[in-house]
Amino acid sequence: MRIYNFYKIYKKIKRKEEIILKKKLMMIPGPTPVEQSILDALSKETVSHLDPELVKTLKETLQDLKTIVMTEQGQPFIIPGTGTLAMETALVNALKKGDRLLVISHGFFGDRFVEIARAYDFEVEVLASQWGKIVEVEKITQKLKEKKFSALTLTHVDTSTGVCAPVIEVGEILKKYSETLFIVDGVCAMGGIEERMDDWGIDILFAGNQKAIGVPPGLANLLFSQRALERRNSLGKIFAYYMDINRWLPIMREPGERYFATHAVNMVNALHQGLKIILEEGLEERFRRHQKFALAFQTGLEELGFSILPSQEIRANTVSTVVYPSGIEDLPFREKLYQNGVLVSEGKGVLAGKVFRLGHMGNITENEVIMTLSIIEKTLSDFNYNFKMGAGVGAAENILWNVKKGARH
Ligand SMILES: Cc1ncc(COP(=O)(O)O)c(C=O)c1O
Incomplete structure:
Protein backbone atom coordinates (compact mmCIF):
# COMPACT_ATOMS: atom_id res chain seq x y z
CA MET A 1 0.00 0.00 0.00
CA ARG A 2 1.35 3.44 -0.88
CA ILE A 3 1.14 5.87 1.98
CA TYR A 4 1.47 9.56 1.40
CA ASN A 5 2.77 11.85 4.03
CA PHE A 6 2.00 15.54 4.04
CA TYR A 7 4.90 16.48 1.79
CA LYS A 8 3.73 14.15 -0.94
CA ILE A 9 0.14 15.34 -0.62
CA TYR A 10 1.25 18.95 -0.73
CA LYS A 11 3.34 18.35 -3.86
CA LYS A 12 0.53 16.48 -5.56
CA ILE A 13 -2.07 19.14 -4.87
CA LYS A 14 0.29 21.89 -5.88
CA ARG A 15 1.04 20.10 -9.14
CA LYS A 16 -2.66 20.03 -9.89
CA GLU A 17 -2.71 23.75 -9.16
CA GLU A 18 -5.53 23.20 -6.73
CA ILE A 19 -3.95 24.98 -3.79
CA ILE A 20 -6.34 27.50 -2.40
CA LEU A 21 -4.41 30.39 -0.97
CA LYS A 22 -5.86 30.43 2.49
CA LYS A 23 -4.41 29.69 5.90
CA LYS A 24 -4.69 26.04 6.77
CA LEU A 25 -5.48 24.79 10.25
CA MET A 26 -2.48 22.75 11.36
CA MET A 27 -4.12 19.99 13.40
CA ILE A 28 -1.21 17.56 13.35
CA PRO A 29 0.26 16.14 16.57
CA GLY A 30 3.16 18.56 16.51
CA PRO A 31 4.37 21.05 15.66
CA THR A 32 1.23 22.74 16.95
CA PRO A 33 0.04 26.27 16.07
CA VAL A 34 2.25 28.91 17.68
CA GLU A 35 0.88 32.01 19.49
CA GLY A 282 -2.97 27.74 35.13
CA LEU A 283 -1.94 24.10 35.14
CA GLU A 284 -5.26 22.70 36.36
CA GLU A 285 -7.20 24.83 33.90
CA ARG A 286 -4.93 23.84 31.02
CA PHE A 287 -5.17 20.12 31.75
CA ARG A 288 -8.97 20.46 32.01
CA ARG A 289 -9.09 22.29 28.67
CA HIS A 290 -7.09 19.54 26.98
CA GLN A 291 -9.45 16.95 28.43
CA LYS A 292 -12.50 18.88 27.21
CA PHE A 293 -11.14 19.42 23.69
CA ALA A 294 -10.20 15.75 23.42
CA LEU A 295 -13.68 14.69 24.47
CA ALA A 296 -15.32 17.20 22.11
CA PHE A 297 -13.27 15.92 19.17
CA GLN A 298 -13.61 12.26 19.99
CA THR A 299 -17.38 12.46 20.59
CA GLY A 300 -17.92 14.59 17.49
CA LEU A 301 -15.95 12.22 15.28
CA GLU A 302 -17.74 9.16 16.66
CA GLU A 303 -21.05 10.88 15.92
CA LEU A 304 -19.94 11.07 12.27
CA GLY A 305 -19.13 7.34 12.04
CA PHE A 306 -15.38 7.46 12.74
CA SER A 307 -14.05 5.51 15.69
CA ILE A 308 -11.17 6.28 18.05
CA LEU A 309 -8.55 3.53 18.22
CA PRO A 310 -7.85 3.27 21.97
CA SER A 311 -10.65 2.46 24.39
CA GLN A 312 -12.07 5.33 26.44
CA GLU A 313 -9.97 4.79 29.62
CA ILE A 314 -6.60 4.93 27.85
CA ARG A 315 -7.27 7.70 25.31
CA ALA A 316 -4.84 10.60 25.31
CA ASN A 317 -6.04 14.18 25.73
CA THR A 318 -3.44 15.49 23.30
CA VAL A 319 -3.81 13.36 20.15
CA SER A 320 -6.42 11.03 18.64
CA THR A 321 -5.91 8.17 16.22
CA VAL A 322 -9.09 8.23 14.17
CA VAL A 323 -10.25 5.10 12.33
CA TYR A 324 -12.07 5.70 9.04
CA PRO A 325 -15.63 4.52 8.55
CA SER A 326 -16.12 2.10 5.65
CA GLY A 327 -16.23 3.82 2.30
CA ILE A 328 -13.76 6.58 3.24
CA GLU A 329 -10.24 6.09 1.89
CA ASP A 330 -7.25 7.55 3.72
CA LEU A 331 -5.34 9.39 1.04
CA PRO A 332 -8.24 10.97 -0.89
CA PHE A 333 -9.80 12.01 2.42
CA ARG A 334 -6.68 13.68 3.80
CA GLU A 335 -6.00 15.33 0.46
CA LYS A 336 -9.49 16.76 0.26
CA LEU A 337 -9.42 17.77 3.91
CA TYR A 338 -6.22 19.68 3.32
CA GLN A 339 -7.69 21.38 0.28
CA ASN A 340 -10.70 22.33 2.41
CA GLY A 341 -8.40 23.83 5.03
CA VAL A 342 -7.26 21.30 7.64
CA LEU A 343 -3.97 19.43 7.82
CA VAL A 344 -3.93 16.13 9.77
CA SER A 345 -1.25 13.42 9.94
CA GLU A 346 -1.03 9.98 8.40
CA GLY A 347 -1.16 6.74 10.39
CA LYS A 348 2.21 5.26 11.30
CA GLY A 349 3.46 1.68 10.92
CA VAL A 350 0.69 -0.93 11.02
CA LEU A 351 -1.91 1.84 11.19
CA ALA A 352 -0.87 3.43 7.89
CA GLY A 353 -3.85 3.82 5.57
CA LYS A 354 -6.34 2.92 8.33
CA VAL A 355 -6.31 6.01 10.52
CA PHE A 356 -5.46 9.67 10.51
CA ARG A 357 -3.90 11.37 13.53
CA LEU A 358 -5.42 14.53 14.87
CA GLY A 359 -3.51 16.75 17.28
CA HIS A 360 -5.50 18.72 19.87
CA MET A 361 -2.93 20.22 22.18
CA GLY A 362 -0.99 23.33 23.01
CA ASN A 363 -2.55 26.74 22.57
CA ILE A 364 -5.46 25.86 20.29
CA THR A 365 -8.89 27.27 21.11
CA GLU A 366 -12.52 26.18 20.84
CA ASN A 367 -12.58 27.87 17.43
CA GLU A 368 -10.12 25.34 16.04
CA VAL A 369 -12.12 22.44 17.48
CA ILE A 370 -15.38 23.58 15.91
CA MET A 371 -13.83 24.65 12.60
CA THR A 372 -11.94 21.38 12.23
CA LEU A 373 -15.06 19.30 12.81
CA SER A 374 -17.04 21.50 10.45
CA ILE A 375 -14.43 21.10 7.71
CA ILE A 376 -14.30 17.33 8.32
CA GLU A 377 -18.07 17.29 7.76
CA LYS A 378 -17.72 19.30 4.55
CA THR A 379 -15.05 16.86 3.36
CA LEU A 380 -17.27 13.86 4.11
CA SER A 381 -20.07 15.46 2.12
CA ASP A 382 -17.63 15.94 -0.79
CA PHE A 383 -17.42 12.13 -0.87
CA ASN A 384 -21.22 11.73 -0.73
CA TYR A 385 -20.80 9.93 2.59
CA ASN A 386 -24.11 9.23 4.28
CA PHE A 387 -24.30 11.15 7.58
CA LYS A 388 -26.31 13.81 9.37
CA MET A 389 -24.74 17.17 8.55
CA GLY A 390 -23.98 19.08 11.74
CA ALA A 391 -23.99 15.99 13.98
CA GLY A 392 -20.25 16.13 14.76
CA VAL A 393 -20.18 19.88 15.33
CA GLY A 394 -23.34 19.64 17.45
CA ALA A 395 -21.89 16.94 19.69
CA ALA A 396 -18.75 19.00 20.22
CA GLU A 397 -20.72 22.19 20.93
CA ASN A 398 -22.66 20.28 23.51
CA ILE A 399 -19.44 19.32 25.30
CA LEU A 400 -17.76 22.71 24.94
CA TRP A 401 -20.70 24.95 25.67
CA ASN A 402 -23.37 22.63 26.96
CA VAL A 403 -25.77 23.64 24.15
CA LYS A 404 -28.10 21.17 22.52
CA LYS A 405 -28.78 21.61 18.80
CA GLY A 406 -32.16 23.19 18.24
CA ALA A 407 -32.49 24.32 21.87
CA ARG A 408 -34.23 27.66 22.40
CA HIS A 409 -32.79 30.14 24.87
C1 LIG B 1 6.19 10.53 22.07
C2 LIG B 1 7.31 11.04 21.21
N1 LIG B 1 8.58 10.81 21.60
C3 LIG B 1 9.62 11.26 20.88
C4 LIG B 1 9.43 11.96 19.70
C5 LIG B 1 10.61 12.44 18.93
O1 LIG B 1 10.64 13.84 18.98
P1 LIG B 1 11.33 14.72 17.83
O2 LIG B 1 10.57 14.48 16.58
O3 LIG B 1 11.17 16.12 18.36
O4 LIG B 1 12.74 14.28 17.73
C6 LIG B 1 8.14 12.21 19.26
C7 LIG B 1 7.88 12.96 18.01
O5 LIG B 1 6.80 13.13 17.56
C8 LIG B 1 7.04 11.75 20.04
O6 LIG B 1 5.80 11.98 19.66
Missing part, protein backbone atom coordinates in the same frame (compact mmCIF):
# COMPACT_ATOMS: atom_id res chain seq x y z
CA GLN A 36 1.98 35.36 18.09
CA SER A 37 3.58 36.40 21.40
CA ILE A 38 5.85 33.33 21.19
CA LEU A 39 6.81 34.21 17.62
CA ASP A 40 7.52 37.75 18.80
CA ALA A 41 9.79 36.39 21.54
CA LEU A 42 11.53 34.18 18.97
CA SER A 43 12.23 37.15 16.73
CA LYS A 44 13.77 39.34 19.43
CA GLU A 45 17.26 40.53 18.65
CA THR A 46 19.83 37.74 18.94
CA VAL A 47 22.09 38.50 21.85
CA SER A 48 25.09 36.74 23.37
CA HIS A 49 24.30 33.58 25.29
CA LEU A 50 26.10 35.31 28.19
CA ASP A 51 24.00 38.48 27.96
CA PRO A 52 22.56 39.28 31.44
CA GLU A 53 19.02 39.55 30.06
CA LEU A 54 19.29 36.16 28.36
CA VAL A 55 20.82 34.62 31.48
CA LYS A 56 17.86 35.90 33.51
CA THR A 57 15.44 34.50 30.93
CA LEU A 58 17.15 31.08 30.97
CA LYS A 59 17.05 30.98 34.78
CA GLU A 60 13.33 31.76 34.80
CA THR A 61 12.65 29.24 32.06
CA LEU A 62 14.45 26.49 33.99
CA GLN A 63 12.38 27.33 37.07
CA ASP A 64 9.12 27.39 35.07
CA LEU A 65 9.95 23.98 33.59
CA LYS A 66 10.18 22.60 37.13
CA THR A 67 6.85 24.19 38.03
CA ILE A 68 5.12 22.65 35.03
CA VAL A 69 6.11 19.11 36.01
CA MET A 70 5.68 19.84 39.72
CA THR A 71 9.16 19.03 40.93
CA GLU A 72 11.14 20.56 43.79
CA GLN A 73 14.14 18.26 43.61
CA GLY A 74 14.40 17.74 39.82
CA GLN A 75 17.32 19.33 37.94
CA PRO A 76 16.16 20.89 34.67
CA PHE A 77 18.23 20.89 31.46
CA ILE A 78 17.32 22.91 28.37
CA ILE A 79 19.48 21.77 25.48
CA PRO A 80 19.32 22.67 21.78
CA GLY A 81 17.89 19.64 19.99
CA THR A 82 14.61 17.75 19.63
CA GLY A 83 12.65 15.07 21.45
CA THR A 84 14.84 12.33 20.00
CA LEU A 85 17.95 14.00 21.41
CA ALA A 86 16.20 14.03 24.78
CA MET A 87 15.43 10.29 24.48
CA GLU A 88 19.05 9.51 23.68
CA THR A 89 20.34 11.86 26.40
CA ALA A 90 18.15 10.09 28.95
CA LEU A 91 19.49 6.66 28.05
CA VAL A 92 23.20 7.47 27.73
CA ASN A 93 23.24 9.15 31.14
CA ALA A 94 21.39 6.29 32.85
CA LEU A 95 23.02 3.15 31.48
CA LYS A 96 26.39 1.83 30.38
CA LYS A 97 27.16 -0.87 27.82
CA GLY A 98 25.73 -4.21 28.91
CA ASP A 99 23.23 -2.70 31.42
CA ARG A 100 19.69 -3.99 31.15
CA LEU A 101 16.84 -1.71 30.03
CA LEU A 102 13.14 -2.53 30.08
CA VAL A 103 11.14 -0.72 27.39
CA ILE A 104 7.36 -0.55 27.72
CA SER A 105 6.24 0.13 24.16
CA HIS A 106 2.81 1.29 23.07
CA GLY A 107 3.84 2.10 19.50
CA PHE A 108 6.34 3.78 17.22
CA PHE A 109 7.93 6.05 19.84
CA GLY A 110 8.19 3.31 22.45
CA ASP A 111 10.01 1.26 19.84
CA ARG A 112 12.40 4.14 19.21
CA PHE A 113 13.89 3.58 22.70
CA VAL A 114 14.75 0.04 21.59
CA GLU A 115 16.63 1.33 18.53
CA ILE A 116 18.57 3.85 20.60
CA ALA A 117 19.41 1.23 23.25
CA ARG A 118 20.69 -1.18 20.60
CA ALA A 119 22.85 1.55 19.06
CA TYR A 120 24.67 1.76 22.42
CA ASP A 121 24.77 -2.00 23.10
CA PHE A 122 22.52 -1.78 26.13
CA GLU A 123 20.76 -5.07 26.91
CA VAL A 124 17.19 -4.26 26.00
CA GLU A 125 14.01 -6.17 26.75
CA VAL A 126 10.64 -5.04 25.45
CA LEU A 127 7.11 -5.43 26.67
CA ALA A 128 5.02 -4.28 23.73
CA SER A 129 1.26 -3.92 23.43
CA GLN A 130 -0.83 -4.33 20.35
CA TRP A 131 -1.07 -0.83 18.82
CA GLY A 132 -3.99 1.01 20.40
CA LYS A 133 -3.77 -0.97 23.65
CA ILE A 134 -1.46 -0.83 26.67
CA VAL A 135 0.84 -3.35 28.32
CA GLU A 136 -0.92 -4.76 31.38
CA VAL A 137 0.61 -3.51 34.61
CA GLU A 138 0.75 -7.09 35.96
CA LYS A 139 3.09 -8.05 33.11
CA ILE A 140 5.43 -5.22 34.08
CA THR A 141 5.39 -6.35 37.72
CA GLN A 142 6.14 -9.91 36.65
CA LYS A 143 9.07 -8.83 34.45
CA LEU A 144 10.60 -6.75 37.24
CA LYS A 145 10.39 -9.75 39.58
CA GLU A 146 12.19 -11.98 37.05
CA LYS A 147 15.25 -9.80 36.40
CA LYS A 148 17.07 -6.67 37.55
CA PHE A 149 16.83 -3.66 35.24
CA SER A 150 18.94 -0.50 35.44
CA ALA A 151 16.11 1.54 33.94
CA LEU A 152 12.59 1.33 32.55
CA THR A 153 11.18 3.57 29.83
CA LEU A 154 7.55 4.51 29.41
CA THR A 155 6.10 6.82 26.76
CA HIS A 156 3.44 8.92 28.48
CA VAL A 157 1.50 9.40 25.24
CA ASP A 158 2.63 7.42 22.22
CA THR A 159 1.84 9.82 19.39
CA SER A 160 1.51 6.97 16.89
CA THR A 161 -1.42 5.34 18.71
CA GLY A 162 -2.95 8.07 20.86
CA VAL A 163 -2.62 5.85 23.92
CA CYS A 164 -1.97 7.36 27.36
CA ALA A 165 0.19 5.15 29.60
CA PRO A 166 -0.57 4.46 33.28
CA VAL A 167 2.42 6.47 34.54
CA ILE A 168 1.20 6.66 38.14
CA GLU A 169 0.71 2.88 38.46
CA VAL A 170 4.08 2.05 36.90
CA GLY A 171 5.75 4.61 39.18
CA GLU A 172 4.11 2.94 42.20
CA ILE A 173 5.45 -0.48 41.21
CA LEU A 174 8.93 0.91 40.62
CA LYS A 175 9.10 2.31 44.16
CA LYS A 176 9.94 -1.27 45.20
CA TYR A 177 12.88 -1.48 42.75
CA SER A 178 15.43 1.07 43.86
CA GLU A 179 17.99 0.00 41.22
CA THR A 180 15.59 0.78 38.35
CA LEU A 181 15.42 4.38 37.12
CA PHE A 182 12.02 5.48 35.85
CA ILE A 183 12.39 7.28 32.50
CA VAL A 184 9.25 8.91 31.06
CA ASP A 185 8.96 10.31 27.55
CA GLY A 186 6.64 13.28 28.00
CA VAL A 187 7.06 14.61 24.44
CA CYS A 188 3.34 14.36 23.63
CA ALA A 189 2.10 15.11 27.15
CA MET A 190 4.13 17.77 28.97
CA GLY A 191 2.16 21.00 29.31
CA GLY A 192 -1.12 19.33 28.29
CA ILE A 193 -1.51 16.38 30.65
CA GLU A 194 -0.67 16.33 34.32
CA GLU A 195 2.84 15.11 35.16
CA ARG A 196 3.91 15.13 38.82
CA MET A 197 7.56 14.22 38.62
CA ASP A 198 8.27 14.02 42.38
CA ASP A 199 4.99 12.45 43.52
CA TRP A 200 5.05 9.83 40.76
CA GLY A 201 8.68 8.85 41.33
CA ILE A 202 9.90 9.82 37.85
CA ASP A 203 13.71 9.96 37.53
CA ILE A 204 14.09 11.35 34.03
CA LEU A 205 11.28 13.24 32.31
CA PHE A 206 11.55 15.11 29.03
CA ALA A 207 9.77 16.78 26.12
CA GLY A 208 10.54 18.79 23.02
CA ASN A 209 8.96 22.21 22.53
CA GLN A 210 6.57 21.62 19.75
CA LYS A 211 3.59 19.75 21.09
CA ALA A 212 1.50 20.63 24.16
CA ILE A 213 4.04 23.31 25.10
CA GLY A 214 3.12 25.09 21.86
CA VAL A 215 6.56 26.47 20.92
CA PRO A 216 8.41 25.89 17.60
CA PRO A 217 10.66 22.78 17.60
CA GLY A 218 14.31 23.19 18.58
CA LEU A 219 14.88 22.42 22.26
CA ALA A 220 15.16 19.24 24.30
CA ASN A 221 13.80 19.91 27.79
CA LEU A 222 14.80 17.35 30.40
CA LEU A 223 14.56 16.97 34.16
CA PHE A 224 16.72 14.60 36.20
CA SER A 225 15.93 13.52 39.76
CA GLN A 226 18.77 13.55 42.32
CA ARG A 227 18.88 9.76 41.99
CA ALA A 228 19.32 10.09 38.21
CA LEU A 229 22.15 12.62 38.69
CA GLU A 230 23.84 10.16 41.06
CA ARG A 231 23.43 7.40 38.48
CA ARG A 232 25.18 9.56 35.89
CA ASN A 233 28.08 10.08 38.29
CA SER A 234 28.32 6.38 39.05
CA LEU A 235 28.76 5.58 35.33
CA GLY A 236 32.10 7.41 35.07
CA LYS A 237 33.11 7.90 31.42
CA ILE A 238 30.17 7.61 29.00
CA PHE A 239 30.07 7.40 25.21
CA ALA A 240 28.74 10.91 24.74
CA TYR A 241 30.11 14.42 24.72
CA TYR A 242 27.34 16.88 23.78
CA MET A 243 24.75 14.68 25.48
CA ASP A 244 26.72 14.23 28.71
CA ILE A 245 24.54 16.03 31.27
CA ASN A 246 27.55 16.56 33.52
CA ARG A 247 28.92 18.96 30.89
CA TRP A 248 25.64 20.90 30.89
CA LEU A 249 25.12 20.83 34.65
CA PRO A 250 27.28 23.87 35.53
CA ILE A 251 25.52 25.89 32.79
CA MET A 252 22.08 24.94 34.09
CA ARG A 253 23.02 25.62 37.72
CA GLU A 254 24.72 28.93 37.04
CA PRO A 255 23.76 30.22 33.60
CA GLY A 256 26.10 32.95 32.39
CA GLU A 257 29.05 31.89 34.51
CA ARG A 258 30.50 29.32 32.13
CA TYR A 259 30.52 28.22 28.49
CA PHE A 260 29.89 24.73 27.22
CA ALA A 261 28.08 25.15 23.89
CA THR A 262 26.38 28.22 22.42
CA HIS A 263 22.78 28.18 23.52
CA ALA A 264 19.89 28.55 21.08
CA VAL A 265 19.32 32.09 22.33
CA ASN A 266 16.15 32.85 20.35
CA MET A 267 14.61 29.47 21.17
CA VAL A 268 15.16 30.12 24.87
CA ASN A 269 13.20 33.38 24.54
CA ALA A 270 10.41 31.51 22.76
CA LEU A 271 10.25 28.72 25.35
CA HIS A 272 10.28 31.30 28.13
CA GLN A 273 7.16 32.91 26.66
CA GLY A 274 5.56 29.50 25.95
CA LEU A 275 5.93 28.44 29.59
CA LYS A 276 4.63 31.80 30.82
CA ILE A 277 1.47 31.25 28.73
CA ILE A 278 1.01 27.82 30.34
CA LEU A 279 1.42 29.18 33.85
CA GLU A 280 -0.85 32.16 33.16
CA GLU A 281 -3.57 29.80 31.96
